[in-house]
Amino acid sequence: MKYRLLIFDLDNTIFDYNAAENNALKLTFEYFNLSVTEKLKLSYREINERFWQQLEKGEISSEQLRVFRFEKFGQVHGIEWNAAEVSRVYLGNLGRGVFLVDGAEALLSGLRDVFRIGAVTNGISDVQRSRIGYSPFADLFDPLVISDEVGAAKPDPAIFEIFLEKAGIENRSEILMIGDSLTSDIAGAAAAGIPSCWFNPAKMPLPENCTAKPDFIIDKLGKVADIVFGG
Ligand SMILES: [Mg+2]
CATH class of the missing domain: 3.40.50.1000 (HAD superfamily/HAD-like)
Structure with missing residues (x-):
């Protein structure tokens, strides 16, 4: 061979990954008492994608990406939350979700x-x-x-x-x-x-x-x- x-x-x-992300977002939004809508998930994905592009160009670090995306998401949707805590909850949910x-x-x-x-x-x-x-x-x-x-x-x-x-x-x-x-x-x-x-x-x-x-x-x-x- x-x-x-x-x-x-x-x-x-x-x-x-799409299924895992969907699941982790749902669990995280619920944890922070946010209703889960397709529009919000789509908005998160767009914001996340922009930060990943910045990461791939070396403009931001992985640690920054984790927090910035939820900070930006909060700003865009007028949600007051601690982005670092949201990130921690989200990554925990993501790490436990196995979808093949x-x-x-x-x-x-x-x-x-x-x-x-x-x-x-x-x-x-x-x-x-x-x-x-x-x-x-x-x-x-x-x-x-x-x-x-x-x-x-x-x-x-x-x-x-x-x-x-x-x-x-x-x-x-x-x-x-x-x-x-x-x-x-x-x-x-x-x-x-x-x-x-x-x-x-x-x-x-x-x-x-x-x-x-x-x-x-x-x-x-x-x-x-x-x-x-x-x-
Ligand atoms: Mg791939």
Whole structure:
């Protein structure tokens, strides 16, 4: 078989991040006696997304992002709350919510005895480690590299270099990166010279201006098995 080491992205590849976020927001809003509406959730997501973009550009730190997003949300909606406390409650809820992408458990249990399986994730250390710990994959990912812990985030090839050093694997053609984001997973893998597979459940067309093309495109997670066992 061609590939020996598989690197998975976690959010929206293995874990259903949208479902986890939805659940954590609902629990957090309820805790602070706020009625949960689609409009509020959408507003939070927009605010959160803007801060993540700032984080990826290195303009703010992960610690700042955690608090700023709830501070801004409070300002926009006229809610007086302690953003640091809201963040703590929210991250606790997020870290306890395990929601898996369809097919993730079957896929990983079929791969784990045959391939080495690692993960590279952009996220908050406590949240990612907590969710993995509560999931069926508690001891699976080796190495597990979390952007928050290493000071580099996808698509920066530096995070892949850190991963490769931990994995001790030199031959990059024996590695396959699997992830749902063209701009972070696929672009990052390409910059590091690692073959990649784009998990594209929404069947979106590959953008015209896409410079880092994935080697494979799949719409169902289970199709990873066809690639790695077939190759
Ligand atoms: Mg992802």
